[in-house]
Amino acid sequence: MADRTALVTGASRGIGLGIATHLAGLGFALTITARDAAVLEDVSRSLRAAGAPDVLAVASEASDADAVAAVVDAHAARWSSLSTLVLGAGVGSAGPVADYPLARWDKQFAVNVRAAFVAVARALPLLRHAAGEDAVRGARIIALSSIGGVYPEPGLAAYGASKAALISLCRSLNEEESGHGVSATAISPAYVDTDMSAWVHDEVPPEEMIPVSDVVALVGALVEMSSRSVVPHLVVSRAGASGYRA
Numbered sequence: 001m002a003d004r005t006a007l008v009t010g011a012s013r014g015i016g017l018g019i020a021t022h023l024a025g026l027g028f029a030l031t032i033t034a035r036d037a038a039v040l041e042d043v044s045r046s047l048r049a050a051g052a053p054d055v056l057a058v059a060s061e062a063s064d065a066d067a068v069a070a071v072v073d074a075h076a077a078r079w080s081s082l083s084t085l086v087l088g089a090g091v092g093s094a095g096p097v098a099d100y101p102l103a104r105w106d107k108q109f110a111v112n113v114r115a116a117f118v119a120v121a122r123a124l125p126l127l128r129h130a131a132g133e134d135a136v137r138g139a140r141i142i143a144l145s146s147i148g149g150v151y152p153e154p155g156l157a158a159y160g161a162s163k164a165a166l167i168s169l170c171r172s173l174n175e176e177e178s179g180h181g182v183s184a185t186a187i188s189p190a191y192v193d194t195d196m197s198a199w200v201h202d203e204v205p206p207e208e209m210i211p212v213s214d215v216v217a218l219v220g221a222l223v224e225m226s227s228r229s230v231v232p233h234l235v236v237s238r239a240g241a242s243g244y245r246a
């Protein structure tokens, strides 16, 4: 039986995959989720090769609250404890407020905020259990927010609002849970070099974006910290940029 377990949403690629791979190397047993079961099976193999003692892959659509809850329940059935919940699944789309289609607002809030809230609420008993088992480190929730949730940016109102909601959720969780060993951190990077930011390559080339490995390094530090320290929010800006834009 592994010492620590993590559940990583959005683990199929990008930042979520980077975090899952790092946690595998630390010996975490992992539950991973994204939409495509076949992709998750390939990722599971690579995570086992990276050191994860066990990997449970559960495909789910994040805008389906029951499916998100089922992922947490599958983790609970396997391990009954959860050291680290990584909320990595996210979508974004750009456009001015005046013409923004409501369906795109709804999709971003369903995937970026509602799914996160459902996963956290369902996982809290498991996180509290892990914090009880490991009083030194406690248990952590790590949410991939965005610098767009901190500083306004033309065209990113919907995405930014959804990411601001995640930052607020982490702060509220710390009020409610950190005294009992479960704390939450929102990480808010500027453009990270993944599929999600490819649309902006004409303006910001990939070599000027934050590498996935830097976000992973922050997560690596968080999971080793003691439960006596709460890190509510980490903002990561790009070198050479104003610091107030993605």
Ligand SMILES: NC(=O)c1ccc[n+]([C@@H]2O[C@H](COP(=O)([O-])OP(=O)(O)OC[C@H]3O[C@@H](n4cnc5c(N)ncnc54)[C@H](OP(=O)(O)O)[C@@H]3O)[C@@H](O)[C@H]2O)c1
Residues within 6 Å of the ligand: 009, 010, 011, 012, 013, 014, 015, 016, 033, 034, 035, 036, 039, 060, 061, 062, 063, 087, 088, 089, 090, 091, 092, 111, 144, 145, 146, 147, 188, 189, 190, 191, 192, 193, 194, 195, 196, 197
């Ligand atoms: N890249 C950036 O510039 C940047 C900057 C700041 C914050 N972030 C945030 O960091 C997180 C990870 O971003 P990334 O750059 O790694 O993005 P990415 O490469 O596009 O990966 C997104 C992940 O979310 C999953 N996902 C998307 N829609 C989903 C849905 N409807 N149901 C279930 N899973 C879904 C994807 O899985 P499948 O498509 O395989 O289902 C994938 O694993 C996101 O929350 C993003 O908002 C990204």
